[in-house]
Amino acid sequence: MRFERRTHVPFGLRLAAPIAAVLVALAFAGILIAIAGAPVLEAYRRMLIGAFGSRLAITETLTRTAPLILTGLAAAVAFRARLWNIGAEGQFLVGALAAAALGSQHGLHLPPVLLIPALMLAGAVAGALLLLGPLALRLRFGVDEVVTTLLLNFVALLFVSMMIEGALKDPLAFGWPQSVPVVADAMLPKLVARTRLHVGLLVAIGLAVVIALVQARTVFGMESRAAGLNPAAARFAGVSLTGVLVKVACISGGLAGLAGAIEVLGVKAYVTTDLSPGFGYTGIVVAMLAALNPIGVVFAALFVATMFVGADSMSRALGVPSFIADVIVAMSLLAMLVALSLANYRIRR
Numbered sequence: 001m002r003f004e005r006r007t008h009v010p011f012g013l014r015l016a017a018p019i020a021a022v023l024v025a026l027a028f029a030g031i032l033i034a035i036a037g038a039p040v041l042e043a044y045r046r047m048l049i050g051a052f053g054s055r056l057a058i059t060e061t062l063t064r065t066a067p068l069i070l071t072g073l074a075a076a077v078a079f080r081a082r083l084w085n086i087g088a089e090g091q092f093l094v095g096a097l098a099a100a101a102l103g104s105q106h107g108l109h110l111p112p113v114l115l116i117p118a119l120m121l122a123g124a125v126a127g128a129l130l131l132l133g134p135l136a137l138r139l140r141f142g143v144d145e146v147v148t149t150l151l152l153n154f155v156a157l158l159f160v161s162m163m164i165e166g167a168l169k170d171p172l173a174f175g176w177p178q179s180v181p182v183v184a185d186a187m188l189p190k191l192v193a194r195t196r197l198h199v200g201l202l203v204a205i206g207l208a209v210v211i212a213l214v215q216a217r218t219v220f221g222m223e224s225r226a227a228g229l230n231p232a233a234a235r236f237a238g239v240s241l242t243g244v245l246v247k248v249a250c251i252s253g254g255l256a257g258l259a260g261a262i263e264v265l266g267v268k269a270y271v272t273t274d275l276s277p278g279f280g281y282t283g284i285v286v287a288m289l290a291a292l293n294p295i296g297v298v299f300a301a302l303f304v305a306t307m308f309v310g311a312d313s314m315s316r317a318l319g320v321p322s323f324i325a326d327v328i329v330a331m332s333l334l335a336m337l338v339a340l341s342l343a344n345y346r347i348r349r
Helices: 011-035 040-052 055-080 088-103 112-141 145-165 200-217 219-229 231-236 241-268 279-289 294-318 324-344
Strands: 002-005 345-348
Touching: 011 040, 011 279, 011 294, 011 324, 040 055, 040 294, 055 088, 055 200, 055 219, 055 241, 055 279, 055 294, 088 112, 088 145, 088 241, 088 279, 112 145, 112 241, 200 219, 200 241, 200 294, 219 231, 219 241, 231 241, 241 279, 279 294, 279 324, 294 324, 324 345
Parallel strands: none
Antiparallel strands: 002 345
């Protein structure tokens, strides 16, 4: 037997791949739930109730979805152009720190209609700058950006820790390591009263639509796809790979930094070292589950958020460890990689 690449992958097959991957992951996770001594179907029912069973549950799930959409888009945009950005976690943190620093009472003094966009832009710029460094090392010295972006996550975390223990420390936090809070005018409006759901969700969905249109309808979208599919052919066709990768890095890092800014402005109001429960790393899983499709990222982010929010409710009800959500997400990624391979290649005897 040999694997033969398909000249054309039918849309139905592309659509079936992520669905099959999720079902396989849930089936394997069901074995672990059964070993833990809980009824499998009841566990998944409890998970759905925990994620969508009440007004509070729905809003919490959607609140968790917003940053996952943005970090998923950050990974999808970069990976499509074969720029392996593993540093969305660090870009998320520096974006959050930039928003908190400029949004505090000692920061920018602007009316809310200008202040909120300015802080979101500041977070995006901070995230983009953090990715441009590894890209420069790749273009100038051939350094693998997988290594540099991954290591910068820890540098960013230590830098945030230094700032919230030093220059940006909140004197009213009773010694708790957190940054000064942003002013009330900088907080994002709520979509549902008395919940944490904010307009950042609409911003994330809107950006997914914009990126989908850019990739499908613009010259830059074609160039970024060409750079990812065949860099040598793209260069021969006159595409400036350096220029394309710089633009991709600005968009990818900017999206991850924007996710951090929105998390501060929409939910927390301040920065701590545990602000992100792994949004940057989970964004890679979201992007792969969506097969790097920007619209698919929205649905993949909702699925992952459902797993994490619902697992807490399932754990309390049935005594199953909430870490089963991590197992499901990890298995979904592995199953998705296999499904994509089977979708792109056919087996010949």
